[in-house]
Amino acid sequence: MPARANRSPAPRSRGQRVRAPEATRERLVAAAFEEIHRHGYQGAGLDTILANAGVTKGALYHHFTDKADLAHAVIDEVIRGLTLTRWTGPLASYVGDPISGIQSVLKVVADEFCEERLVDKVELGCPLNNLAQEMSPLDERFRRRVAVVFETWIESFAQALERGRKEGSVRREVDARKVATFVVAAVEGSFGLAKNAKSAPLLRENLEVLTDFLDSLRATPATKRRR
Amino acid sequence: MPARANRSPAPRSRGQRVRAPEATRERLVAAAFEEIHRHGYQGAGLDTILANAGVTKGALYHHFTDKADLAHAVIDEVIRGLTLTRWTGPLASYVGDPISGIQSVLKVVADEFCEERLVDKVELGCPLNNLAQEMSPLDERFRRRVAVVFETWIESFAQALERGRKEGSVRREVDARKVATFVVAAVEGSFGLAKNAKSAPLLRENLEVLTDFLDSLRATPATKRRR
DNA sequence: TGCAGTACAGACCGGTCGGTATGTAAGATG
DNA sequence: CATCTTACATACCGACCGGTCTGTACTGCA
Numbered sequence A, B: 001m002p003a004r005a006n007r008s009p010a011p012r013s014r015g016q017r018v019r020a021p022e023a024t025r026e027r028l029v030a031a032a033f034e035e036i037h038r039h040g041y042q043g044a045g046l047d048t049i050l051a052n053a054g055v056t057k058g059a060l061y062h063h064f065t066d067k068a069d070l071a072h073a074v075i076d077e078v079i080r081g082l083t084l085t086r087w088t089g090p091l092a093s094y095v096g097d098p099i100s101g102i103q104s105v106l107k108v109v110a111d112e113f114c115e116e117r118l119v120d121k122v123e124l125g126c127p128l129n130n131l132a133q134e135m136s137p138l139d140e141r142f143r144r145r146v147a148v149v150f151e152t153w154i155e156s157f158a159q160a161l162e163r164g165r166k167e168g169s170v171r172r173e174v175d176a177r178k179v180a181t182f183v184v185a186a187v188e189g190s191f192g193l194a195k196n197a198k199s200a201p202l203l204r205e206n207l208e209v210l211t212d213f214l215d216s217l218r219a220t221p222a223t224k225r226r227r
Numbered sequence C: 001t002g003c004a005g006t007a008c009a010g011a012c013c014g015g016t017c018g019g020t021a022t023g024t025a026a027g028a029t030g
Numbered sequence D: 001c002a003t004c005t006t007a008c009a010t011a012c013c014g015a016c017c018g019g020t021c022t023g024t025a026c027t028g029c030a
Helices: A021-043 A046-053 A057-063 A067-092 A098-114 A127-135 A140-167 A176-197 A200-215 B021-043 B046-053 B057-063 B067-092 B098-114 B119-124 B127-135 B140-167 B176-197 B200-215
Strands: none
Touching: A021 A046, A021 A057, A021 A067, A021 A127, A021 B021, A046 A057, A067 A098, A067 A127, A067 A140, A098 A140, A098 A176, A098 A200, A127 A140, A127 A176, A127 B127, A127 B176, A140 A176, A140 B176, A176 A200, A176 B127, A176 B140, A176 B176, A176 B200, A200 B176, B021 B046, B021 B057, B021 B067, B021 B127, B046 B057, B067 B098, B067 B127, B067 B140, B098 B119, B098 B140, B098 B176, B098 B200, B119 B176, B119 B200, B127 B140, B127 B176, B140 B176, B176 B200
C-alpha cells in the first residue's frame, strides 16, 4: 500500500497550542472525506483520518459522537457542497436554454477529469455515489442523507427542464422529472464504469452520448450543437 | 441487526458425513455471494458465510486460500453467470432487430424487480456494480475480474447494435460500441439510484427513458413502440 | 486571580475477525 | 486390511480498530 500523504501538516508545535475548534473540526471532516473517498466508510480507518488531520482521538470524540457521526458531517457538508458546486450551481447560473445548460455542465465535468491533474481521481469515483452504493442497504441514516443530496440535484435539473418546456425549447411530451432522474442516473453510471475501467476518456465518451440524448429532447429538432 | 436466515440447513448430521466436495464448495460460494451482496466484500463476515453454508473454517480454507480467493470465485462464477443469464443470453436468443431486443431485455428486468417477490432486492443493488464500486480502487485483481464481466456485457450489446446497423435497422451515425457502453452505464446508474431510493418503480421509470433513447437510434424514425 | 468549562492529548481496553494449527473421519489405493 | 490422501471440524491466536478514560493546557468569566 502506498504511503498516505499528510498534506497541510498539523499546526500544533507543542507548547504553542492554537485553540481553533472550528478549524480542527473542519480538518477532521476534510480528512474523513479523503479517507472515505479512498476506502469507503467501512474501510476508512480512524487512525488514518486522525494522522492526516494532525489531531488525536481526543479531538475527534470531542467534536463527534462516533465514526458514523463524523461521516454524516462529511455527507452534509463536503459531499453536499461538492454537488452544489459542480452541478446545481453552474446550471442555475447558466444563461441560455436549460438543455444547453446541462450539456455545458457535463462538458465542464468531462474536461475536468480529463486534465492531467485529475485523471487519477477518476478511479476513486463519485463520492456521493460511492457512499450511496455502500451504505444505503446498511444504515438508514446514511441512506436518507445521501437521498437528500440526490434529490436536490435531480430537482434542480427537473426545474430547469420544466422551465425549458414552458419556454418552448424542450419538447412538450418530455417528463422533466423522469428525464432529470435519468440524467443523474446516467451520470453516476458513467462515473461508475469509468472508475472500474480507470479511464477518463470513457467517462467523456459516455457523457457525450448523454449529450446526444439531451439533444433529442429539444423542441427545435436537434440542430446538432457544437462539440 | 436482524437475525440472518440460514436457509438450506447443513446436510451433515454428525456421524453420517456426506463427502461431496464440489457441493460444499458451491454452498460456500453461494453463501459468500449472498453475504457480499448484502454487506459488501469488506463488510462480509466469514463466520456468517460459514454459518449460512453450514460448514466450518476447515472447509473454507480447504477449498480457498483466503477471503479474497473466495470472493474471486463469486465474481467469476456467480456474478458472471448472472450477467450472462440476465443480459447477454436473452439478447442473443431474441428474434428481431437488436434495439427491440435490448428494449425487451430491459423490460423483463424492470418487470422482474417490480414483482412482489423481488422488490426487496432492489435495495441491494446490482451485485456486479456493487463490487465494482467498492473494490476497483482497492484491489487490482478484483477490478480486472469485474472489468472482464462488464466487457462481455458491453460487447454483446455492441455486437447486436453493429449487426442492426449493417442490417439497416440502426442509424448509420451510431457508434455501436459507445452506445452499448452508455446503455450499460445507464442501467447500472439506474440500479444505483433505485437502490438508494429503495424504489423499484424508479428503476422501471429510468429504464423506460432508456428505452425511449434507444428508439431515437432507429433508422426508421422511431415508430413509437408499444410500452 | 481563581475557577470552571472547553479543547484537546495520549494511553488503554475489549471485541471482532481473518487466518492458522491440529485433529479426525471418509473414501481411494494397493 | 493397512495406508495415504482428501475433506473437513474445532479450538485458538494475534492484529486491528472503534471507542473510552484520564490528564492537561488554554481561555473566558466572576
